[in-house]
Amino acid sequence: MQTLKALLHFYSTITAKQILIGLVSLSIVAFFITQTAIADRKESLSWEPWLLEYSAVYCYGLVCPIIIFCCKKWSLDETHRYKSMLKVAILYIPFTFLFISLMIGTRHLAYLLIEGRLWDNGDLLTRYIYEYPKTIGFYCAIVFGAYTKVYFETYQKEQIHAAKLNEQLLTAQIAVLRNQLQPHFLFNTLNLISSTMYQDVDKADSIIMRLGNLLRYSLAAEQKPWVTFNEELQAMTSFLEIAQLRFGDRLSTKIEIEPQVESVLIPAMLLQPLLENAVKYGIEPSDDMGGVHLKAYSEDGMLCITIMNPLLEYENQQPSFGIGLQNTKERLELLYGDSANVSLVQQGNNSIILTLTLPMQ
Incomplete structure (x- = not known):
């Protein structure tokens, strides 16, 4: 329960600027994926490839903060490195299940609104098995980016803290010298x-x-x-x-x-x-x-x-x-x-x- 509250709080700290940058970035990625999908299928342009690819990218972007939240919580310092890596690997299973479920639900809703029918996703188990390996690359990229961001934020905080300590030491040294x-x-x-x-x-x-x-x-x-x-x-x-x-x-x-x-x-x-x-x-x-x-x-x-x-x-x-x-x-x-x-x-x-x-x- 505490973890869920912390996660919800993390979502609430996302600023409007970050949301806008995320939407623009996801839209660009979805655009190129859609173009590739259209070219591979050799089909005439229609709304279906756009719906399928944009729903996948947007749903993945919606749950991505979970990865970032966990990476910030699970430190890669020497005492927790292997334990955190194991947690990140295990996280892939429930995280991807949540993403696929959200994507399928979004596509069903979109098809209901557009054509009045559910999306034909075939056998549900087969769909999950098909989608799971497709997201490994994206998952690893997000984990790498999240830990890189955590590293630089930690490094920056340490540098600022060190600078403040040096400034305090310098001030104390100067005061001693001036007062002697x-x-x-x-x-x-x-x-x-x-x-x-x-x-x-x-x-x-x-x-x-x-x-x-x-x-x-x-x-x-x-x-x-x-x-x-x-x-x-x-x-x-x-x-x-x-x-x-x-x-x-x-x-x-x-x-x-x-x-x-x-x-x-x-x-x-x-x-x-x-x-x-x-x-x-x-x-x-x-x-x-x-x-x-x-x-x-x-x-x-x-x-x-x-x-x-x-x-x-x-x-x-x-x-x-x-x-x-x-x-x-x-x-x-x-x-x-x-x-x-x-x-x-x-x-x-x-x-x-x-x-x-x-x-x-």
């Missing part, structure tokens, strides 16, 4: 506020305001993983201003941005760990004056970002360059694949240049 902000900067900023608030309240207030802007931007990045370069730059300006308040005259900053790259989308918080590395390894270890130079421009359809800072402890950091740069490289690889590039080169004896190359989007 070094506490070094935050601790130093809090210490700076603590040491400044009793000596220079205005300066401490300025640091707190800029830190608040940066943290607010970092939290917003959770909901907005892509930002324009201009939005990123505004947040990073707060970062550099905090660093300038911390190091005073020891740090100078220079920012050069081409107007056409301001609206380019980049991953949020992309520049923070790189600028932090520039300050941490290029300014903090030395008492000498140093500068951080940020530049962004377009070249051959790519967004190029360079960060230049003094060469101090970077000699001891290669080739890892610290966790900030390593996370950035992994982020860009996940987001852009081979389309993005990160390089770190020494310029003379006094400076080092980090270059990011991203597709403009």
